[in-house]
Amino acid sequence: MTSFAPLAIVVAVVGGTLLFAFSSVRHMRMSPQEYMVGGRGFGTVFLWVLLAGEIYTSFTFLGAAGWAYNFGAPAFYIMAYGTVGYIFWYFFLPWIWRMAKERGLLTSPDFFTARYNNRVLTTLVALVYCVAIVPYVTLQLSAVQIFLTIAGYGAIDAQLGAVIAFLIITGFVFATGLRGTAWASIVKDALVIGALVFAGIAIPMQFFGSPAAMFDQLIRAHPDHLVLGGLTAPKGSLWYVSTVMLTALGYFMGPHSISAVYSAKDENVLRRNSIFLPLYQLVIVLVLFAGFSALLIVSPALHGPAADQSFLLVVQHFYPPWVLGFIAAGGVLCALVPSTALLLSGAGIVAKNLGGDLFGMALDDRSRVLATRTMVAVLGLAALFLWLEYRTQLVDLLLLYYNGVSQFMPAFVFGALWKRTSSWGVFGGIVVGLAVALGLAATGTSPFGLNPGFIGLVCNVAVLVAISLYVNRFDPTAASNISSKI
Amino acid sequence: MQQRLRLLLAAIPITALTLAVPFVNRIEPRILGLPFVLAWIMGWVALAPLFVWGIGRVEHRW
Numbered sequence: 001m002t003s004f005a006p007l008a009i010v011v012a013v014v015g016g017t018l019l020f021a022f023s024s025v026r027h028m029r030m031s032p033q034e035y036m037v038g039g040r041g042f043g044t045v046f047l048w049v050l051l052a053g054e055i056y057t058s059f060t061f062l063g064a065a066g067w068a069y070n071f072g073a074p075a076f077y078i079m080a081y082g083t084v085g086y087i088f089w090y091f092f093l094p095w096i097w098r099m100a101k102e103r104g105l106l107t108s109p110d111f112f113t114a115r116y117n118n119r120v121l122t123t124l125v126a127l128v129y130c131v132a133i134v135p136y137v138t139l140q141l142s143a144v145q146i147f148l149t150i151a152g153y154g155a156i157d158a159q160l161g162a163v164i165a166f167l168i169i170t171g172f173v174f175a176t177g178l179r180g181t182a183w184a185s186i187v188k189d190a191l192v193i194g195a196l197v198f199a200g201i202a203i204p205m206q207f208f209g210s211p212a213a214m215f216d217q218l219i220r221a222h223p224d225h226l227v228l229g230g231l232t233a234p235k236g237s238l239w240y241v242s243t244v245m246l247t248a249l250g251y252f253m254g255p256h257s258i259s260a261v262y263s264a265k266d267e268n269v270l271r272r273n274s275i276f277l278p279l280y281q282l283v284i285v286l287v288l289f290a291g292f293s294a295l296l297i298v299s300p301a302l303h304g305p306a307a308d309q310s311f312l313l314v315v316q317h318f319y320p321p322w323v324l325g326f327i328a329a330g331g332v333l334c335a336l337v338p339s340t341a342l343l344l345s346g347a348g349i350v351a352k353n354l355g356g357d358l359f360g361m362a363l364d365d366r367s368r369v370l371a372t373r374t375m376v377a378v379l380g381l382a383a384l385f386l387w388l389e390y391r392t393q394l395v396d397l398l399l400l401y402y403n404g405v406s407q408f409m410p411a412f413v414f415g416a417l418w419k420r421t422s423s424w425g426v427f428g429g430i431v432v433g434l435a436v437a438l439g440l441a442a443t444g445t446s447p448f449g450l451n452p453g454f455i456g457l458v459c460n461v462a463v464l465v466a467i468s469l470y471v472n473r474f475d476p477t478a479a480s481n482i483s484s485k486i
Numbered sequence: 487m488q489q490r491l492r493l494l495l496a497a498i499p500i501t502a503l504t505l506a507v508p509f510v511n512r513i514e515p516r517i518l519g520l521p522f523v524l525a526w527i528m529g530w531v532a533l534a535p536l537f538v539w540g541i542g543r544v545e546h547r548w
Contacts, residue, residue, distance in 0.1 A: 073511075076527050080503040083531045087496050090538055212519020219513060219521070226521040228511045237508035244504050271542055278534040285528055 006151040009325025013191065014165065014332055018172050021183035025176045032368045035177035036106045036348045038263040044272045046182055047264055051273060052280050053185025054256050055082070056192065058143035058335040064284060066308035068291025072225035074235040075288055081244045083278045085251025090274040093252065094267035095416045107345065108258035108408075109353040115415045118423035119357070124430065125408065126353040129255045132401040133346040133379070135394040138387040140335040141166055147335070150312050151328035163384065165336060170380030173340045173347075174373050178263060181340045188333040193283055195330040198323070199311055200286020203293045206318075211289055218292055225295075232449040239446070242454035249413075249457065250406025255349060256341035290314075343383075347375035403437035403453035410457075410464050418468075425467035433460025492541045499537045502530045 033039055042050065060078075067075035096111065103114045109126040112118075141162050148158035148165075172180060201211065208214040218225060229236035252261060264270050294310035295301075302310055312331075315324050351371040355361040362371035386394060407430050414421040437456025446452055510526045517525035542548050 073521075073523065076507075076524060079531055080507070080527055083534045084500050084503050087500055087534060087538055090496070090541065210519070212516075215516070215519050215521060226513055227523060228508065231508065237511060240507060241504050244507075248500075248504075268547060271538075271547055275535045275538045275542070278531055278538075281531050282528065285524075288524075 003153070003321040005321040006153075006325035006328055007148070007156065009322060010148070010151050010329045010332055013187075013326070013329035014336070017184050017187040017333060018168065020187065021180045022172065022176055024183045025179045028177075028179065030177065030369050031365050032106055032352075032372065033104070034179070035369050035372060036344065037100075037259055038178040038182065040101065040263060041265050042182065042263045042269065043265050044269050044276075047260065047269055048273050048276050049185045049189055050178075050182040050263070051257070051260050051277060052189050053181065053337050054254075054260060054341045055338075056189075056280065056284075056334065057338040058140055058147075058331060060284060060287060061192070061195075061331045061334050062143060062146065062308040062312075064287040065291035065294065065311045066305070068288040069295045069302065069307040069310045070304070071235055072222070072292075073228045074240060075291070077240055077244050077247075078288075079281050079284050081247040082251065082281045082284075084244055084248035086274045086277045088248055089252050090271060092413060092416055093261050093270040093274070096258075096412060097261055097264055097267055097270055100262045105262060106259075107348045107352055108253075108255045109349055111258070112411060112426075113353075113357065115411070116421075116423035116426060118427070121423050121427045122353060123358060124427060125411075126349050128400075128404050128408075128430070128434070129349050130346060130354075132404045133255065133342050134383050134386060135398045136401045137339050137342055137379075137383040138391060138394050139398060140339045141384070141387045142391060143335040144332055146309060147312075147328045147331040150309065150316050151324060153316070159388075163388075165332065166339075166380065166384055169336045169340050170343065170377060170384075173343050173376045173380070178259060178341070178344060181337060181344065182263075184333070184337050184340070188330070188337045191326065191330040192334060195327045196283050196286040196290075199290035199315070199327065201289070203297075203311065203314060204289055207293060207297055214289070214293055214296065217296055221296065234446070234449060236449045238449045239451060242451040246406055246451050246454040246457060247402075249409045250453075253405040253408045253412075254342075255345035255405075256338070259341070259345045259348070287311075343376055343380055344372075346379050347372050350375045350379070400438065403441060403456060404434060406453055406457060407433040407437065407460050410461050414461075414464060414468075420468055420472050421464065422468040422471040424471060425464040428467045429460040429462075429464035432463045433457055436460075488544055492544045495537050495541045495544065499530055499534045503527065 028034055064075060064078050099105065099111065099114055105111055105114055108129065109122045112122045112125050144162040144165050145158045148161040152158060204211040204214040208217060228240050231237045252258065261270065290311035294314050297314050298310055315327055351362060351368065355371060356363055356368065362368050410429055411426045433456040436459045437453045440446060440452035440455060447455065507523065507527065511523050513521040515522055
């Protein structure tokens with residue numbers, strides 16, 4: 001008999017979370033600063049919750065378990081890169097925040113305008129962000145559909161459910177802005193930690209006695225699964241090192257992550273978050289435990305993307321409906337909450353950096369909030385339409401997100417460390433870095449097993465330095481007047 | 487001196503989680519039942535907050 005209990009729990013939890021978040025921000029007066037960066041008033045704990053809410057997407061739930069199931073040891077990179085990213089960016093986030101505070105920056109492309117003052121560069125960055133955001137949001141929509149399919153035991157039209165859920169959160173962002181996302185993250189983070197502790201500890205204990213015993217069995221059954229392949233093998237050791245470096249360097253380069261950085265109350269809020277955020281990475285190991293357990297439990301074996309659902313299928317088959325309900329609810333929030341942040345930052349970029357800076361539209365505060373809200377609705381509906389019509393093609397575009405936003409890293413890091421960084425150097429670096437990364441990724445070549453995005457980033461930096469040195473030779477005044485030290 | 491110390495505090499966990507991993511890429515010895523490479527990564531993730539806190543101390547932030 002089919003139980004509707006899990007679906008009822010998903011609806012109640014997601015609905016309750018959004019209502020709770022909405023009621024917390026109902027009375028805020030909306031200025032562009034309040035709507036897009038929470039009035040730059042978030043303290044340490046609130047920002048920790050928001051960043052965890054944005055960063056840990058449905059990939060944490062489905063993808064990491066799928067990687068553990070399919071590839072084994074390469075999945076360990078997921079724990080390492082966030083941690084390396086937090087340590088690295090400790091040195092740069094306060095500097096970015098100071099510039100944002102002094103110049104009133106609201107979006108990530110705003111930083112490029114403030115530091116480099118080159119309209120062509122800012123427009124390129126804004127366009128890359130816009131093209132990258134849409135496939136990322138549509139990926140989250142597919143995740144919602146997966147969670148609803150499993151929670152409904154396959155008996156309901158999950159696509160319709162995903163459409164409704166997405167329309168609701170578009171309305172939610174329209175009404176609440178960044179502060180709403182932060183409040184919703186509170187419920188989401190708590191539920192996710194609970195679900196992962198269950199999946200990563202209860203499942204191995206019930207089936208094998210303990211996580212250690214699960215590893216005994218796994219090592220016997222698949223001796224090579226838990227170590228990285230040879231140095232230059234696909235997903236081998238060099239791949240691991242280059243992937244951790246690339247993703248760590250690009251860690252805060254998502255448009256919504258930069259918005260979150262701007263939303264901090266002061267610099268030390270960011271520094272303290274570099275201490276506390278790695279703790280969240282430890283929770284991810286539990287997803288890996290769940291994925292490894294599923295590899296031993298689920299038969300016949302799953303292949304390819306189907307492995308993403310491995311541990312959810314274990315929960316569906318072996319646990320009571322209410323457990324499935326709460327885990328699916330956590331998963332749905334994992335897809336929806338980061339989508340709200342991405343929609344918001346994407347809308348801000350279109351309204352301010354394309355509409356405002358390029359075409360002089362919506363320049364005063366009132367009309368800027370209205371324009372951003374309108375773009376939230378437009379982007380949300382566009383993402384929904386593209387998902388319904390072209391979702392398979394869009395998966396390929398995800399490469400653009402992962403390889404693309406990381407290419408913005410040198411603009412921030414060199415911008416902070418090297419006064420002579422030239423805007424055309426940054427421009428050339430991004431273009432070359434993107435071309436190399438996407439070219440290699442699209443053709444499936446990876447020299448020495450290195451991550452294509454990493455090779456792109458190395459080329460990017462080389463071009464940036466070369467053009468900056470060249471420009472400086474002819475125009476010594478090209479050096480910026482940024483004096484603030486990191 | 488101070489500058490070097492904070493860079494060193496950052497470089498240790500970063501190196502341990504990137505360049506060092508191919509050298510500890512093995513299953514034995516198991517630590518609390520975990521394969522060695524996984525225990526190594528988990529251990530350094532758990533230690534990372536101490537290092538970042540230490541950088542802040544060197545900078546007199548707290």
